[in-house]
Amino acid sequence: MANPALGAAGIGASIFGSLLGAAGAQQTGAAQSQQMMYQAGVAALNSQISQQNANYASQSGELQAAKYGVGARATEGHIVAGEAASGLDVKSGSAKSVQESQHTVSTMDMDTIRMNATKTAYDYETQANQFKSQAAEDVMGSQNIQKATQLNVASSLVGGAGSVAQKWLQGSQMGLFSNVGSSVSSAFGSVFGS
DSSP states (O other): OOOOHHHHHHHHHHHHHHHHHHHHHHHHHHHHHHHHHHHHHHHHHHHHHHHHHHHHHHHHHHHHHHHHHHHHHHHHHHHHHHHHHHTOOOOSHHHHHHHHHHHHHHHHHHHHHHHHHHHHHHHHHHHHHHHHHHHHHHHHHHHHHHHHHHHHHHHHHHHHHHHHHHHHHHHHHTTTTTTHHHHHHHHHHHHHHH
């Protein structure tokens, strides 16, 4: 006849194993969820930094354009002063054309400075949006991990319960638990069809 202590030990090991599996699934899921939330926080911070860089690029571009504009106006003034000192009529003819050309070039240069700053700001804003999307994905990933963890824990417990029930049934059929009481054995037997 089989040893009831060994049968009970096998059932106990199954129970303990399923509880350990559930605890392990819980710990693993919690760690993975926390990692995803950490990554979401980093992505959100990177998004803020990129947005600040975009604002800085825009402001810096305006300051550079303004600074260039001051220098350009000084250059235009020097041109007019030089033309006047040479005895040219500064309000007409080629002297006026030179002034207009200088003004056009200065305006184009300032527009280029602003466009470059706008492009840089746009790149940072695009990067900020990408980081923001990554943060949202990481939060969603954390939530999915939490749901999967609940399923893994439940699966481990249900699997363990099934294993215990199977071992109990097998032990009962072998007569291991005849001293435990026929009511428990018959209850498991009626559930599992023996």
